[in-house]
Amino acid sequence: MSDWEQGLLTATDAPAVVVHRTAGLSGQQATVAAVLDELEATAGQLFPAWLPGAEGITTSAGAAPVAVRRLAVAHAAATxxxxxxxxxLAAAALTGSAAHTRRHPPEVRARGLARVIAASFGRPACALVLRPPDHLDEAATLALAQAAQWLVDHGRLTVWIDSDSPYGIESQPRATEPPSVARPRREPRAGTRRTRDVVGRPHPSSRAEVVLEAALARRTWAAGRAWNHTIRPGPLVNPVRVDLLWKRERCVVEIDGDDHRTxxxxxxxxHRDVMLQINGYAVLRFTNTQVLDDIDNVLVLLQQFLATRRRIRKGP
Incomplete structure (x- = not known):
């Protein structure tokens, strides 16, 4: 267990953490189904911690299954x-049945299992760490990324992907936040992080990103850029989502809105800048106003920034 996982387990306001080793399946639906089955097995092991009133029911004999069903229905209505x-889920946990909730839509299973696991530990939310096999092929990598996004969107789960895939798995929104700011998925509020995955392109709601990309697209020196990309700066560092990245040059560019002034x-x-710099990345920041009102100067600075890094990389 890593230091940050241990920290999550000991912080009472942090999410309950479940680590799942995925099988590297080639489809999103199959991957989601496998993860939900694993979460259901975990919920079964945690029973009756998540069902008030079921503490004294220790056998599945007689009327016990009916009793836990009634308790579960009453608890569901209250919560x-x-x-x-x-x-x-309660009946399956009592009898030891596997994947007993498959008849329910996956959205219902994902939300329900996340709440049950969080409640078992007295935590406000559930966080899922997905650890796929080493060296996934491209199809399995895509399936895992799509499944993680689905779990974020429909299960209100926080998801981290822990992978060394050569195809560059893009961790999902909220999944890439450090544990200290992990939150359950909620309806978006003003000032919150972006809630949709826009890997590889500027975010459509950010006029500054769209304007800058339009300008960069016409310049050959800007080749090799990646928008809204997730990187792992070092083996002991949490993944970080950056606005704009030149991976080969290890250049990070951030476009800051007004909220960055708080x-x-x-x-x-x-903190992010120092962590990136310690791990060999150069970081350059612009405000939205700079990009929108003085794009020519921004382009000059970016060209110089990249040229310097390329000279350093090439050496004498």
Whole structure:
């Protein structure tokens, strides 16, 4: 267990962490189904911690299955969960049945299992660490990334992908946040992080990113860039989502909105910059205003920035 996973387990306001070693399946649906089956098995092992009133039911004999179903339906009604799902999950946990909730839509299973696991540890949310086999092929890498995005969008899970895939798995939104700021998926609010995956292109809601990409697309020196890319700066460093990256040159460019002026965000940005620099990345920051009002100067600085890094890389 890594230091940050241990930290999550000991912090009472952090999510409950589940580590799942995926099988490297080639389809999104198959990967999601395998993850949900694994989460259901975990929930079964945690029973009856997540079902108030079931503590004294230790056998599946007689009327016990009916009793836990009734408890589950009542608990679901009091907590806004799906009664039929929770009843099936409780009965399966009591009897030791596997994947007993497959008759329910995967969205219901994902949300329900996340809540059950979090409740078992008295935590506000559930975080899932996906650890696929080493050296996934391209199809399995894509399936895993899509499955993780699905779990974020539909299961309200926080997801991290721990992989050394040569195809560059892109960890999902919220999944890439460091554990100290991990949160369950909620409806978007003003000032929150982006909620849709836009790997490889500027975010459509950011006029500054769109304008800058349009300018860079016409310049040969800007080749090799990647927008909204997730990188792992070092083996002991959490993945980081950056606005713009030149991977070969190890150049990171961040486009900052007004929210980056707040003390908390300013401190977070400095921490990220130092961490990236320690691990060999150069970081350049522009504000939205600089990009929109003085694009020519931004382009000059970017060209110089890249040229310097390329000279350093080439050597004398």
């Amino acid at each position: 806004g969960q799906s009664g039929p799902f929770l009843a099936d 003390p908390a965000k300013f401190t977070e940005d400095r």
